[in-house]
Amino acid sequence: MTAPSDARARGTRLPRVRRRRQLLAAAxxxxxxxxxxxxxxxxxxxxxxxxxxxxxxxxPGKLELYLALLEEHSEALVEKQREALESTEDNQKRVTASFQAYFDFVAGDGEAFRLVFESDLRNLPAVREKSEHTLQRCAELIGEVIRQDTSISDDEAHLLSIALVGMAETTARYWLNNHGSVPQNAAEQLVARLAWRGISGWDLTRSADEGD
Amino acid sequence: MTAPSDARARGTRLPRVRRRRQLLAAAxxxxxxxxxxxxxxxxxxxxxxxxxxxxxxxxPGKLELYLALLEEHSEALVEKQREALESTEDNQKRVTASFQAYFDFVAGDGEAFRLVFESDLRNLPAVREKSEHTLQRCAELIGEVIRQDTSISDDEAHLLSIALVGMAETTARYWLNNHGSVPQNAAEQLVARLAWRGISGWDLTRSADEGD
DNA sequence: TCCTCATCTTACTCCCGCGTAAGTTGAGTG
DNA sequence: CACTCAACTTACGCGGGAGTAAGATGAGGA
Incomplete structure (x- = not known):
């Protein structure tokens, strides 16, 4: 069922760095x-x-081993986000690219996203903080873009960004659990459209909606 | 710091049902x-x-005790969602009510939402299934409303619903961790507006966006 | 007053899994 | 061929926490 990555003929000696990499993969x-x-x-x-x-x-211990992996993949996610948002100047395309990055992250690298999104060690402060910090940084990247085009306050822009990241995370994970109902590309497009409709031209409707 | 709910003068006997309720609260x-x-x-x-x-x-054991609580609060969330969506026929108000229900759930009942959203027992199939099933049912409730007003496919409507629920969950949890930046009401309104702008009149832009 | 039975307590057993002490192997060097 | 040192092994100590056996206690009825 689950094939060991490379458990070479138990007895092969490896130089230190190679062994370390292999141990991280196994872990x-x-x-x-x-x-x-x-x-x-x-x-x-x-x-x-x-x-x-x-x-x-x-x-030095189980915890440090785990934290090393968590760190690595958290950084990878933020980096993917940054690249997506820097890949174009067209905000609509930015939204699409951003969601695509999330879906790619969830689809790739041996399901490593589970370490970041589904850690069963969240009760440890160090892990909780890293987890929240990762969300925070992704939202911050998106928030900068939003602030460029709206007259919204910083707090509000940040909350909207959190909302978008939440959409991405939840839909990507749902999509992965239910492969078959919708292909990746279609899912990304659909959710990106929802987000873009929500966010684009925000200022235009702001005052109109205000009179509730 | 954390006041015990009601650890009565250790030595007080209680009838069976009362004791059970108290144990659940302590747990x-x-x-x-x-x-x-x-x-x-x-x-x-x-x-x-x-x-x-x-x-x-x-x-009978620690697990069953935990599952009893998980069940209780998962049901409570779905029920709150149902009530919110049944509270009006105006879809815009439905969106607002739905988010309000999520925020209320997160804000209330001694942070019980952590059992539902942050369980460190997700790796147990029984817990994972309940967790996913709860998301599923909330999305299903919202999906019915969406399908009434759009010509979208069932799978797509469901994915959009998942996206909305993801927004709600993530923003509500973020808001709770950062009380002070934005009052609950303002946060709900802001996110509800994002969602409403996203889904309302979906069909109207559908064909236009299609030509990418 | 004495009996009964549900409620509750002390004081264990037992397992599981992290981390380690002590010893072995073998590739390269003089 | 003997020496060295890093890479590796077997086999164990040990703590923490779930679950339990056996006994104490006290309210309410005959």
């Missing part, structure tokens, strides 16, 4: 499949075709 | 504050002013 597989708590250091070591103390020669 | 406090894994049955018992075996006379 990612196990953490993604089982979550932090149910993941056993023994299983990670096994999956790498190595014994447990080797793991501890590369990482 | 909720601990599960919310610590998450499933870090929550100890000893602490739950202590918080209720009772010894551990009493807990086991009311619930």
């Amino acid at each position: 990612q597989e196990v953490f993604v499949a089982r979550g932090y708590h149910a993941a056993a250091m023994d299983e990670i070591a096994d999956r790498a075709g190595v014994s447990k103390p080797v793991l501890y020669q590369h990482f | 909720q406090e601990v599960f919310v504050a610590r998450g499933y894994h870090a929550a100890a049955m000893d602490e739950i018992a202590d918080r209720a002013g009772v010894s551990k075996p009493v807990l086991y006379q009311h619930f």
Whole structure:
């Protein structure tokens, strides 16, 4: 069912850096499949075709191993967002690119997104903060764009950005769980349209809606 | 800091039903504050002013205790959504009411929303399914309304609904973590406007946007 | 007053999984 | 061929927390 990435003939010695990379890969597989708590250091070591103390020669403990992966993929998401928003000057295309980046992130890299969005270690302050900080930074990138084109306050622009990121995260995860109902491209387009309709020309309707 | 709900003078006997309710309340406090894994049955018992075996006379195990709470609050959220959508026939007001319900859910009941949205037991199939099913049912309620007014396909209407629910969940949680930047009412209104601008009159722009 | 039975307590057992002490192997060097 | 040192192994200590066995306690009826 789940093929070990590369558990070479248990007995092969590896130079330090290669081994470290391989251990991180093995750890990612196990953490993604089982979550932090149910993941056993023994299983990670096994999956790498190595014994447990080797793991501890590369990482001081289970937590640090996990945090290293979390850090890596959180940064990757923010970076993907940045690239998407810098890829064009057309705001409508920016919206599309932004959603595409989210869907790509969720679809790629061995489901690593589960570490970022579904961590079962959120109760640890360090993890909660990283998780919130990642959301924050994605929203900040989008917020800058919004502020350029609207006379909205900073707090409000930020909240709208959070809303857009929330849409992206939730729909991307839903889409992944239900492959088959809609192809990736169609899903991205649909949600991007919803977002663009929502955000474009915001100032124009603002005063009109105000009289409630 | 955290005041125990009602740890009556450790030594007071209670009739079975009262005790059960009190144990559920104590368990909720601990599960919310610590998450499933870090929550100890000893602490739950202590918080209720009772010894551990009493807990086991009311619930077969930690898991069942947790699932009882999860079930209760998941149902409460769906019910709040239903009420919000049934509260009016005006779709714009429906959107507002729907977001208000989400914010109220997040703001109320001792942060019980953390059980539904931030469970650290998602890796357990039973919990994952309940969590996804709750999202599904909320989206279904909204989807019915959308389908009444658009010629969109069922799959697409459902995906849009997921997007709206994602907006609500993410913004409500963000708002709760950052009280002070924006009052609840303003946040609800702002996000509701974004959503309404997004979906209202969907069919009108559909064909126009199609020519990309 | 004494009996009954539900409520509640103390004081364990047991398992699981992180982290480690101590010892082994083998590739490259003089 | 002997020496060295990093890479690796087996086998264990140990803490923490779920669940339990066996006994205490007290309200209410005969």
